[in-house]
Amino acid sequence: MSAVSRESYAAAGERLAAYAAGAPAEAVAATAEEILSLASLLAGEPRLRRALSDPAREGQDRAGLLRSVFAGKVGAATIDLLSALVVGRWSSAELLNAVERIGVDALLAAADLGGELAEVEDELFRFGQVVDGSPELASTVSDSSALPERRIALVHSLLVGKARPVTVRLAELAVRGFGGRNFAAGLSRLVELTAERRERQVAYVTVASPLSELAQGRLATALSGIYGREMSLRFTIDPRILGGISVQVGSDLYDGTVARRFVDTRNALVAR
CATH class of the missing domain: 1.10.225 (NK-Lysin)
Structure with missing residues (x-):
């Protein structure tokens, strides 16, 4: 997303947070399903998607178009959340992704309410x-x-x-x-x-054999110190790495596996 699109999405996200704070999980889940259904509809309706993201229209005009098309077909919460999206500046493809994303966020909000x-x-x-x-x-x-x-x-x-x-x-x-x-x-x-x-960040951890709980705790603490938030460690056991550990967080890869060291050594010897 562009910076402007991120701001537009943040506004819709705040609207979702306020809605989820005062609604039961079942209602939020129903809203999520409506939004995801509309995302599927928009995927097959490029003309409507372009109209809802047309930069020549004012944001409120685009929101008015959305209400005229979907009023009475989906709930008020769905209309409100999508209106908060379409008043922002989007390309046609970005808008489709944003609608799908707000549907997923609503689905996760319902799951959060349900623990x-x-x-x-x-x-x-x-x-x-x-x-x-x-x-x-x-x-x-x-x-x-x-x-x-x-x-x-x-x-x-x-x-x-x-x-x-x-x-x-x-x-x-x-x-x-x-x-x-x-x-x-x-x-x-x-x-x-x-x-x-x-409020966690995922770390994908690959090891040759399971780590002890103590080692897992130390790893989580070290990564939390680097990234400034709690970590969700997701482990894959792969004997092919022979030993050591590989950790991927977002685009950051820390590869300390024995297999990686073998490759590095071989490449250094070949380069001589």
Whole structure:
């Protein structure tokens, strides 16, 4: 997002926070579903999307257009939140991503009200590990040439009855390409947004064998000191790294694995 778009999204986010503070979880979840349904609609209606992001129109005119199109079809809270978005400055593609994002944030707000956020984050991450652990499953779920409905049916067969409904819904969004990303990147971003809702940052940690609780605590403390916030450690066990540890936080990668040192040594010897 551009700086102007981030400001516009922040205003909508504040509106969502105020709404969620005074509404029951069920109402917030229903609003989230309406917003996500409208995001799907906008994805297939480029003319409407362009009209709602037309820089030649005043922001209030765009909000008025949104109300005229959707009034009586969705709830007042949905209209209010999306109006807060469209008064801002967006490109057509940015607006679509922002609508989808505010729908996800509303879904996470409902999960927060229900005390489910930590479990949702854990279920999303573990689902990603299950998919990564099966090349055939990963290929099927990530195949953008296949109908989304078929891939979503597969996700349902793996998650329904085993994970929370919010987790299942978020996994569906990853399959559909959340924010224009592929499945793996979309799922990772949703894990990160869930952690952010808990005021945490995700650290993806790869080790050859499980760390003790003491070692995990020390690592979390060290990373919290670097990034200035609590960390949500997500572990992957991979014997192929031979030893040591790899940590990824956002775009920052700290690779202290034995396998990495072997590669560095080999490259140094070849360069001589």
